[in-house]
Amino acid sequence: MNWLDKWLDRSVEKTTRGLAQRTSRRGFLGKFAGAVIGGAATVPLLPVARSQEAATPAPLEEGDANSCDYWRYCAIDGFLCGCCGGSMNSCPPGTEMSPITWIGTCENPVDGQNYIISYNDCCGKASCGNCLCQRNEGDRPVYNPRVANDLNWCLGTTSAAYHCSTAIVIGAALDD
C-alpha cells in the first residue's frame, strides 16, 4: 500500500484543506535522473541516444499537460506552471526562469521513449498555489543537492521567491 497515494487521493477533494494537504512536503525542485548523475543509481541507468534514428523534432505527446500524472512530470515537484499562466515549458508573465535546474528522465507513453527533462523553476512572485504536483522517486537528501527536492531552485535569479515549475524536453534517452 502506498501511503502517499492515500494522502494525495484525499487532497483531490477540491477544498482549501485539500489544497493545503498537497503542500506539506512540497519538496521544491530537483529529482534524480540516473543517466545524468551516473553512478550507482536506484533508477535504471539511461544512456542517452546517440543514434540519428531516434531523432525527431519533438516527441508526440498525449494526455492532460496540467495533470500531475502527465508523463513529463515524472520527477517534478512544485506548482505546475501550466496552471499558473505559463505552460509545461514556459513561465507565467512577469516571472523569471531559473538558470539552475534539475533533470529528470521520463518515459513518454506515446512512443515508449525516454526523454531528458529539465525542470526550471519560475521565480520572483509568491506561490502560484495551483496544481501542486510532487513525485519523490529518485529524490535524495539535501546533502546531495542536485537530486534533492527539498531545495528551492530559484537560484541565480533576481529574486528567490518560488512561483511554479516547468518541465522542458531537452533530449532523448535510450534504454539500456
Added chain:
Amino acid sequence: MNWLDKWLDRSVEKTTRGLAQRTSRRGFLGKFAGAVIGGAATVPLLPVARSQEAATPAPLEEGDANSCDYWRYCAIDGFLCGCCGGSMNSCPPGTEMSPITWIGTCENPVDGQNYIISYNDCCGKASCGNCLCQRNEGDRPVYNPRVANDLNWCLGTTSAAYHCSTAIVIGAALDD
C-alpha cells in the same frame, strides 16, 4: 431571514475553508455606540449612568469569553485575542495595543446593565487567524471612521500589522 447567520453558520464547520469564510468582510475594528457618538442613532441612545448606585468594581459575567456570542463582543470585528494568547481585555505576548480604539455599548445578560466597551486592537504581528468574530450592528461607512469597521485600527502603533482585537470594559451605561 438573516443571510449573515447563514454565512456564519456554514463557517462553523471547523475547516480551513470554513475559517476562510469567516474572514471575507473582516471589517477591522470600530462599531457604533449610540451613547458615545450621540446624535440620531439607529441603536437606542444609552445615556451613561451618573448614579453611584450603579457602581460596581466590575460586572459579573458568564459565558464563554472566546465565543463570538459573548456579550462584550457586541460590536467587535476581528480575531478574538483570547484565542491568540491574550485575553478578552489584554494583548498576546509581543504585540502592541493600539492607543486609538472604537467603542461599543453592550448589554451584559447577567445584570441586564449596559456597559461601554473599548475595542483595542493588538498590533505588530500578522493575523492571528483564530476566532474571527464580526458583528456589523451600528457599523457605518468609512467616511464615518469612528464607527466604521472596514478600517484597520492599528494606528499610532509601531507597526500597522493587525493581529487581534480586545474588548475592555471602561464604564457602565444606563438605558433611557
Added chain:
Amino acid sequence: MKKLIFLTLLFASTAFGQIQPEPAGVIQTLPESWPPHWIIVQDGAFFHMNSGKFIVVDADSDDPATRFKGMFNGTFIPQFFQAESRPEMYVTETFYSRGTRGVRTDVLTIWDKQTLSPVAEVVLPPKRASQMPMNYHIQLVDDEKLALVYNFTPATSVSVIDIVNRTFLGEVPTPGCSLVFPMAGRAFASICTDGSMLSVQLDEDGQQASTARTDVFFDANNDPLMEKAAMVDGVAYFPTFLGRMVPVDMRGESLEVGDTWSLLGAGDDGWRPGGLAVTGTDGAGRIYVLMHPDGYEGSHKDPGAEVWVFDPATRQRVDRIALQLPAISIGLTRDDNPLLVATNINLEVDVYDVASGEFQRTLSDIGAETPFLLHGAN
C-alpha cells in the same frame, strides 16, 4: 543564455539524443488589450496579509487549469486601479523592512498589463489608508494624468501623483472627508462624516487650488450613503443602507446632488443593498446592486441573494439575477455582453451571463485565499 551553463556542465561528458531541444527561458506575455471577459481577482489574503495577490482569470473558461492567466503580488491589503488609456494597473501597498515590523514604506506600484511586471514605483508618504479593499482608494483624473490616493492616519488627506512622470506631487488635506471620487479636470470629491461632500480643485502642480462643500444632503447615521458608489458617465450613484439611491453629478466644477430614488418597488419590502463590493456597472451604463431580503440594522455587509439591475436614466429595475449561492462581492466585465462575477460565501468566484441571467460556472482553485474584490479588465 545564462541558464544553459549549468546544463552544459552536467552534460559535458554525455551525449544527447538528437531531438530538437525545446526552447528554454520562455516567459509568457499577455495581450496589451485584454479580452473583455478576463477579470482581475483581488485577493486580500486576509490570513496572510503580506502575501496578497491580483489574479488574472478568464471568466469564460471552463478549464480550471488554463483559466489562470497570471498574477502579481500586493502587500498588506493593497488597493487597486486600472488605467483606461494606458496598459497599466496601479497598486498601493505597504512594506515593512522586516515583514510585520521595522521601517514602513508605502508605494504606488505600476504594473504593465502585457508583462505583469512592475515597471515603476512611486514612494508615497506612509499614510495610505489601511482598510478593506474598496474602489475609491485610488483614482485617476485629468485624462489619467494625475493619480490620487486616499490617506488615513486617522487624519484624512489625499496624495497626488503625476502618474505620467511617476512622481509624487504633494498631499492635500481633506478634513472630515474620505476617499477619492473622480471629478472632471484636475479635481476630486470626498464624502464627509457630516453628510456632505467636499470637492477639491487642484492646480497645475497638483496642489490644492480651491475647495467647496455641498450642503448636508444625507443622514450619516440613520440612512447613510454606502461609500461603494457606482459611477456612470461622471455621476456617482450611492445606494443607501435602507435602499434609496442618491446620485451626485461630478461632471462640473462643483458637485450637484440629484434627486433620490428608491431601489425598492412594490413587494420589495425588507430588501436592502449589502456586501463588501455592493455595486457594479456595465458598458451600457446599467447599475448592478447586490441585494438581500429581510434587512435589519447591521445587515449592510451581509451576503446578497440577488443582483438587481437598474437603468439610472429611467430609475427602473430592468433585471433581477438570482444567485446560486449568496455573494459578498460583485463585479462586471466591461463589454457589451457582460458577465456578472460574484465572490460567493465559499470564497469562490461565480460567473453569470447577464443577458440570460444564468449561472455559467464557478472559478475555484485560482490560488486565492480571500477574493475580496473582482474587477472586469479594461
Added chain:
Amino acid sequence: MKKLIFLTLLFASTAFGQIQPEPAGVIQTLPESWPPHWIIVQDGAFFHMNSGKFIVVDADSDDPATRFKGMFNGTFIPQFFQAESRPEMYVTETFYSRGTRGVRTDVLTIWDKQTLSPVAEVVLPPKRASQMPMNYHIQLVDDEKLALVYNFTPATSVSVIDIVNRTFLGEVPTPGCSLVFPMAGRAFASICTDGSMLSVQLDEDGQQASTARTDVFFDANNDPLMEKAAMVDGVAYFPTFLGRMVPVDMRGESLEVGDTWSLLGAGDDGWRPGGLAVTGTDGAGRIYVLMHPDGYEGSHKDPGAEVWVFDPATRQRVDRIALQLPAISIGLTRDDNPLLVATNINLEVDVYDVASGEFQRTLSDIGAETPFLLHGAN
C-alpha cells in the same frame, strides 16, 4: 496612558458609570521557562511564504481557544533553533524590500521566550539555504556561544555568529557538504554528497582552524542516510532510506562512525522510515522514527502510519505507536513524561501520550496553514 487621549476626547461631554474601568494596555507575557508540554508549531505557510509563523501551543489543552499561547512571524520558509541556556529562540529569515522582489536581506532574529518579541537581529550574508524546514540549518555550539547557519547558493558554507554578542563573525566553506551538526567545543560537522562527513574546528575568532573528512561510509544513492538525524548525548543517529540506523559520534575532536543496526525486526519487511520530520528524541534518550509499510523507491517522504521507539543503547525497538491518522512530521516534548506530536495528513497536529501510546487530542484551528515542523519547548 497614550491610549486614553482619544477616549477622553470622545467622552469629554459624557459622564461614565462609576465602575472601575478595566486596565488598558495590558500585554501578556509567558514564563521564562515554558511548561514541558508546550510545543512550537513551525508553519512554513507554503502558499503564503512571506507570512510564516511560529505558534506556541499547549499540547495538554483540550480548550481550542486557550491552547494558543502566542506566536511570532518568520518570513520566507524560515529555519528555527531554541537555546537551552537562555530564554531565546533563533530564526533565520529572508526579506525582500518589496515583498517578493527588490533587495534581499537575510537575518538571524533573536526572539525572547517571555515576551515573544524580537530582542536583536544579526544581518547575515544573503546566502542562507532556501529549503524546506529542517532541524540542522541552525545549531549552537561551544556552550551556546556560537550560532551556525547553513548556506546554499548552490555553493555550500556555514555562517558563524557570536550569539552572545550578536555579531556575525565569518563564513566557513563546506565544499560538497551540507547542514550543520553540533560537535563538542567550537566545531561542527556536515554531511557530504560522496557519502562521507566533514568536521570543522573553529578558532577563537570563529574562523576555520582545521577540517577533517571521514572515509566514505555510506552509499548516497542506494541507501542514503536521511539528513534528518536524531541526536542523543552527542551522537547523531541517521536512519537510512531502507531502514538501517547509522550512528556518528560527534563528542570528540573527530567524527567516529559507529556500527550500523537495523530498524527492522522479524516480520517488519517493507517498513521504512519516511516523512518530512522523521525523527525525534525524548528526555530518556529514546529515538522515535516515523515509519510506513510497503516502502518503495520514492516513499521516503510519504506519511507514516506508526512511530517506532528505539533504545539506542540496546538497539532494540521498545515501543510502537500506531497513529490515528498518517503523519508527515513528528516531534516530542522534552520532559520525562513526553508527548508525541504529529502533523497529520489534514495538516492538523495530533497529540499522543508516549507512556500509554494513546491518542490524546487534535490541535486544529491554531492559525497554521502548513505546520511543517513541531518542536517541544526547551
